[in-house]
Amino acid sequence: MKRSTTATLVLMGLTPLFLTACDDDSKQVSQQNFASVDACTQAGVPQATCQKAYDDAQANAEKSEPHFKTYQDCVAQYGADMCRQGTSATEGSFWGPLMTGFLISRMLGGGSAMYYPAGPIFRQSSGSYYSPTGGVFGGSYSSGSSGWRTASASGDGSAGGSRAITASRGGFGSASAAAGSWGG
Amino acid sequence: MFGSLFGAKSPESAAHPLPLGFRLGGAVAIDDVLFKAHPDAFGFEPPGGNQLIEALGTVDLGGGTHLYRMYLTDDAWIQVKTTSGAVDDIKLFVFSDTVNPPNASAFRQWAEQGSELGQSQVEFNGHTYDRVWGDAPQGAWAPPVVYDEAVTHPKGGEADFELTHYSMLYQRELAELPGRFEYLFITAEDYGPDHFDVVYSLGTDMTIADLSIT
Numbered sequence: 001m002k003r004s005t006t007a008t009l010v011l012m013g014l015t016p017l018f019l020t021a022c023d024d025d026s027k028q029v030s031q032q033n034f035a036s037v038d039a040c041t042q043a044g045v046p047q048a049t050c051q052k053a054y055d056d057a058q059a060n061a062e063k064s065e066p067h068f069k070t071y072q073d074c075v076a077q078y079g080a081d082m083c084r085q086g087t088s089a090t091e092g093s094f095w096g097p098l099m100t101g102f103l104i105s106r107m108l109g110g111g112s113a114m115y116y117p118a119g120p121i122f123r124q125s126s127g128s129y130y131s132p133t134g135g136v137f138g139g140s141y142s143s144g145s146s147g148w149r150t151a152s153a154s155g156d157g158s159a160g161g162s163r164a165i166t167a168s169r170g171g172f173g174s175a176s177a178a179a180g181s182w183g184g
Numbered sequence: 185m186f187g188s189l190f191g192a193k194s195p196e197s198a199a200h201p202l203p204l205g206f207r208l209g210g211a212v213a214i215d216d217v218l219f220k221a222h223p224d225a226f227g228f229e230p231p232g233g234n235q236l237i238e239a240l241g242t243v244d245l246g247g248g249t250h251l252y253r254m255y256l257t258d259d260a261w262i263q264v265k266t267t268s269g270a271v272d273d274i275k276l277f278v279f280s281d282t283v284n285p286p287n288a289s290a291f292r293q294w295a296e297q298g299s300e301l302g303q304s305q306v307e308f309n310g311h312t313y314d315r316v317w318g319d320a321p322q323g324a325w326a327p328p329v330v331y332d333e334a335v336t337h338p339k340g341g342e343a344d345f346e347l348t349h350y351s352m353l354y355q356r357e358l359a360e361l362p363g364r365f366e367y368l369f370i371t372a373e374d375y376g377p378d379h380f381d382v383v384y385s386l387g388t389d390m391t392i393a394d395l396s397i398t
Contacts (some may be wrong), residue, residue: 163375172327173318176246181317182316183316
């Protein structure tokens with residue numbers, strides 16, 4: 001805390017809210033975002049599903065991504081170097097974010113897991129991710145079976161957490177290091 | 185003023201008195217004999233005279249360990265660490281440099297693999313400091329330690345707030361004073377989606393005898 005730093009209003013809660021999406025007791029739907037087909041297969045998703053999810057996301061990215069009238073508007077939300085120009089028959093020229101990955105839905109039920117492509121995702125400059133199907137959610141790219149999480153319920157575009165960094169704390173040094181030695 | 189909107193949070197400090205008799209709005213004077221006797225040993229100077237405690241930061245590190253950061257009038261702070269209520273570490277830090285990343289993406293990189301924050305050694309103001317935290321091997325990057333701090337001000341002062349730190353502690357033993365360490369504390373401060381900075385502070389160990397708390 002630098003003394004001269006102006007105080008900011010910090011909204012409640014440090015972690016994005018995830019709601020459990022359960023069809024019934026036997027089926028649970030969770031989602032994971034992947035930056036590449038490789039990362040996807042490493043998490044145990046069949047290669048064909050990963051490839052299809054990637055191809056579909058690519059094909060649909062322009063259709064489903066947020067469109068901005070100006071480059072500045074896009075950069076404000078998605079960051080520099082993350083915006084490109086596109087054109088559509090109805091809108092003419094627009095700016096949109098580059099796809100940064102794709103989402104896979106996993107349904108557990110009856111002792112097996114089924115995987116479905118769930119569209120492209122776009123990383124926002126705030127550190128959270130925007131999915132046209134799932135709204136805004138926080139967190140870093142996770143891989144491995146532990147990376148599955150229940151689908152996001154936060155669909156409002158103003159989300160993005162109350163911090164610039166919204167990555168899981170699991171990737172950082174443990175607070176116990178600071179609870180232990182302060183050197184000497 | 186936002187307390188009424190979001191439900192006033194009574195900071196821990198309000199419920200329990202601060203260690204060593206510190207109090208928000210109180211004062212502390214730091215004995216500078218050590219610094220005067222060895223003017224070239226340290227890379228910083230302690231703040232002089234009576235310093236008001238203008239803000240208080242509290243950190244709960246879990247396991248009964250707390251940090252109390254007393255922010256003083258002249259860009260300096262005293263950190264007291266307690267475990268189960270007993271004081272086990274006192275340090276003085278002086279703000280030495282602040283980096284303002286141009287955007288959130290640049291800020292995030294400070295907490296990511298390969299950032300200066302987490303290298304096994306850091307050069308700062310002509311000195312080399314060795315990393316204290318993290319069990320990454322020598323030469324490898326260690327992820328910064330993440331924790332939240334709640335900052336409170338005297339009643340009627342600035343609004344209270346919280347922030348998230350991504351910190352790493354470094355140290356060097358002073359050649360002139362064997363057994364005495366100067367610490368370099370680097371922390372990426374995350375106040376909100378569009379509000380962040382990276383702060384370098386230099387410090388050293390204090391004892392109760394070095395402080396006159398009023």
